[in-house]
Each structure stands twice: as C-alpha cells, then as structure tokens.
Amino acid sequence: MKIVITTLCLALVISCKKESNSAIQNESSKDSLTVKNDSTQSNENPQNIDEIKKEFALLNNKLLAKELDSTGFDYNCEEIEGDVYFYYENKSLKMVKHFFSDSHFSSVTKYYVKNDKVFFIFKDDTLWQFDGGTPEKPITKDSINQQRIYLQNDNPIQCLEKNFIIRSVGKNVDPETIPNKEGKCDVKELIKTYQTILKNKDKKDKVLCL
DSSP states (O other): OHHHHHHHHHHHHHHHHHHHHHHHHHHHHHHHHHHHHHHHHHTSOOOSHHHHHHHHHHHHHHHHTTOSEEEEEEEEETTEEEEEEEEEETTEEEEEEEEEEOSSEEEEEEEEEETTEEEEEEEEEEEEEEEEEOSSSEEEEEEEEEEEEEEETTEEEEEEEEEEEEESSSOOOOGGGSOOEEEOOOOHHHHHHHHHHHHTTTOOSOBSOO
C-alpha cells in the first residue's frame, strides 16, 4: 500500500513539473512575441503629429548626446557657400543638416529621417541688416523666420511658423516665448534640394553647386 501511495505521489509531482514547464514555455513564447511586435512597431514610420514628435525627441536627444556618426561635404556656388552633414545610426541615415549663406542671408535646414523617409523638417532663415549706430559701432538686426514641418510620405500634414527680430543692441525677445502660427507650406523645393543632396553624399571633392 505504501508503495502504491509513493508511486502516485511521484506521478503527481512529475505531472505538476510538466505543467509548470509548459506554462513557462508558453509565457516565454508570449513575451518573445510581444518583444517582436514592439520591435516591429518601433521600426514603422510615424503616422501622426504625436508619433512624429516622439520620434523627433528620441533622435534629437541622440544628436545632442553626439551618439550618431557623421560625415559631410562643402560646396561653393558663385557667392553662396554651404555645407552638408549626414548623421547615421548603425549606417542608417537619421538626419541631414544643410547650411548655406551669402553676404546678408543664411539658412539652416534639418531633415529628420526614418526608413529613408523625411518625417520632420526644421528650417531657420536669417536676414541681417544695419539698424542705426555709427560707422565705428554699427547696430545690426537679424530678421529670423523659422518653420517646423511635419510630413507623411513627403507630404506636409502640419506647418508651423514663427518670425522674430534679434538686435545687436538692446533687449531682445526670447524666441521660445513666441507662439508658432499654423499655416500652409509647399515642401517641393525642400524635398528637391534634399534629393539633390543625397545624390552628392558620396562625393569626396568639393561640390560646386547643388
């Protein structure tokens, strides 16, 4: 009788262990599936304003922390001088920065990229002029226009703009306190410039004109 009871207890313990192992395997499979789904979702392009803002914040933090690799080239076209920088993460293009200037005007455009698609553009244009003073101590002012453009499949879904002036003398407004105004924008020229930049990204010699 004792042998029978002992045998039954051993069978029960083995059965419980099998059920426990099966449950662990099932949970492990679920966790792996969840991780896989999260990974797949993270690799998708942002589909709306909130997702674009999150993607921008993640990428901008990496840029500020200097965690991305970079390369670039200079160009000189008549009176315009410019430079372009490409920022990569694991050989995947993440951002393109384009700067150019002439005697009184300068422009910086940043193209934020995911899966070879531009999802956000920041453009900052500055026109500087003399604004009084003396020949020895001239006063200047910078008229600045900023654009923030949210894109989906190369088409703008929201365009924000702000304008302000910074003078070399006197108290200036804090640009962060100026609200953005929503409006319409045409990104055809910006995307065209971006595509031209990509065609020149592997050139080692100085580019004459974009």
